[in-house]
Amino acid sequence: MQTAYITHPDCLKHDMGSYHPECPQRLVAIQNQLQAMGLLSQLQHYDAPLATTEQLARVHTPDYIESIRQAAPAAGLVMLDADTAMNPFTWNAALRAAGAAVLATDMVLNEKVNNAFCAVRPPGHHAESDRAMGFCLFNNVAVGVAHAIKQYHLQQIAILDFDVHHGNGSEEIFRDNPHVLLCSTFQHPFYPYCGADSASERMINVPLPRGADGKVFRKAVTDIWLPALDQFKPEMIFVSAGFDAHRDDEMSQLQLIDEDYVWITQQIKAIANKYAHGRIVSVLEGGYDLNALGRCVAAHIRMLNSD
Ligand SMILES: [Zn+2]
Numbered sequence: 627m628q629t630a631y632i633t634h635p636d637c638l639k640h641d642m643g644s645y646h647p648e649c650p651q652r653l654v655a656i657q658n659q660l661q662a663m664g665l666l667s668q669l670q671h672y673d674a675p676l677a678t679t680e681q682l683a684r685v686h687t688p689d690y691i692e693s694i695r696q697a698a699p700a701a702g703l704v705m706l707d708a709d710t711a712m713n714p715f716t717w718n719a720a721l722r723a724a725g726a727a728v729l730a731t732d733m734v735l736n737e738k739v740n741n742a743f744c745a746v747r748p749p750g751h752h753a754e755s756d757r758a759m760g761f762c763l764f765n766n767v768a769v770g771v772a773h774a775i776k777q778y779h780l781q782q783i784a785i786l787d788f789d790v791h792h793g794n795g796s797e798e799i800f801r802d803n804p805h806v807l808l809c810s811t812f813q814h815p816f817y818p819y820c821g822a823d824s825a826s827e828r829m830i831n832v833p834l835p836r837g838a839d840g841k842v843f844r845k846a847v848t849d850i851w852l853p854a855l856d857q858f859k860p861e862m863i864f865v866s867a868g869f870d871a872h873r874d875d876e877m878s879q880l881q882l883i884d885e886d887y888v889w890i891t892q893q894i895k896a897i898a899n900k901y902a903h904g905r906i907v908s909v910l911e912g913g914y915d916l917n918a919l920g921r922c923v924a925a926h927i928r929m930l931n932s933d
Contacts, residue, residue, distance in 0.1 A: 629931040630733050630742035631660075631669040634722040637746050639715030643703060646711075647877065647914040648747065648761040656745050656910075659920030665928055670739055674726035674746060676718065677769060681728055684772035685765055685799050690756040694720070694763055706758040710748075720748055720763040723909075727770030727864075730907040734862070735778050741898070741906035741930050743867075745923070749911040751793035751866045752818060760818060765795045767864045767909050774862055775805055784809065784860035784897075786851070788843075788890055789868020789911040790878040792821030792831065796866065801826050807858045809851040811843060813871070813878050830854045836879040840886035843871070847893060855897050862905040863898045869913030869922045877914045887922040891929035906930065 638650040660666040682691050697704055698717040705711050723746035730742035750767055752760030767785055774780045785800070787793040787810035797820075800806040807828045814822050814833030822833045832846040869887065871880035898906045908930065913919035 627737070627740045628668065628670045629927060630672055630730060630739040631666075631745065631927070632672045632674050632726040632730055632742060633745040634674040634726070636715060636718045636722045637674070639713075640719035640748055641713055641715070642711040648749070650747075651916055652913065652919055653745055653747060655916040655920035656923045659924040660927065663924050663928070665924060665931070668931060669927070672729060672733070674722040674744070675729055676721040677724035677728055677764070681769055681773060682724060682764055684776055685755060685768040687756045694758065706763070710758050710761050710763070716748070716763070722746060723748055723750065723766045724764045724769040727766045727907060727909050728773045730909070731770045731773045734905045734907055735774065740904050742908065743927050743930060744907070744909040746910055749868070750909065751787060751789060751796050751868070751911050752791070753795040754798040760791065762795060765799060767866050768796055768799045770907055770909065771800070771806060771864055780861045781805055782858060782861045783807070783864065784855060784858060785864045785866060786894055787811075787866035787868070787911070788871065789866055790871035790875070790880050791817055791868065791912060793866050794818045794820050797821065797829055801829060804828070807854065807860065809854060811846055813838070813880050816878065834880060837881060839881040840883055840889075843880070843882055843886060844889060847890065852893065852897070859901045860897070862902050862907070863894060865894060865906060865908035866911045867908045867923070867926060868911035869919050872913070872915060872918040872922060874915040874918040875913065877912065884918070884921055884925055888925050888929055891926045895929065
């Protein structure tokens with residue numbers, strides 16, 4: 627069995643303007659790097675389906691879903707917050723991004739593949755149950771997690787979020803859900819200016835100071851994430867895979883390097899193999915330096931696809 631690679635051309639049409647860092651070229655950079663490394667042909671390719679309203683409504687309010695549908699413009703851009711916009715193609719791209727997480731969940735739980743990577747945009751982890759923000763409309767990972775709980779009756783699911791920003795949306799959606807453990811590392815204080823004071827024992831938030839490097843990151847994961855995961859014993863792992871903590875990424879001031887993304891993927895695989903029959907669904911979040919993003923996603927996927 628291989629790693630599934632799930633994406634869709636609609637995700638390239640969502641465009642928030644020529645100077646916006648969350649740009650279609652991100653997906654092109656990933657695909658090009660996979661091609662250059664000879665990895666693309668080793669993966670199982672699937673088109674992301676459109677998420678259904680029912681699937682979205684497990685984590686978003688019906689009013690919110692409808693408000694996003696209504697906000698979609700016939701032409702030009704509509705701003706949802708200071709840095710999140712919709713063009714005429716965004717609605718479909720957002721449904722594909724969430725639908726990718728659903729398909730990935732089905733593929734992994736039906737043992738069609740070992741694990742899956744969703745190369746999708748818009749990203750998701752800032753999206754709350756009734757609020758778009760931080761480039762995110764629907765919380766793709768949350769939609770996947772809710773699908774695994776509702777459709778497959780899983781009881782213990784871990785979300786691991788190594789994006790440089792705190793996944794406030796995932797926290798808001800699952801804070802009171804006993805089936806979900808969220809482990810995250812993020813630069814703090816930094817956008818979205820929350821997460822440092824966890825309100826729940828299942829929200830394992832590890833704020834990292836500006837300038838922190840891979841050594842600090844690895845220690846946080848080793849000392850705080852891994853014991854929490856050993857205690858929780860997840861049946862399945864979702865990854866909010868953001869690559870904007872890389873030292874080449876101008877979005878943040880953390881100093882991770884390519885090898886740190888290989889390392890974290892190894893840790894995630896080890897936990898998945900130990901407790902979760904290897905089940906991993908990884909979904910793209912941030913990462914804005916196109917070269918670093920392409921390299922690190924490819925390294926992440928190569929590790930997912932290795933024995
Ligand atoms: Zn981010």
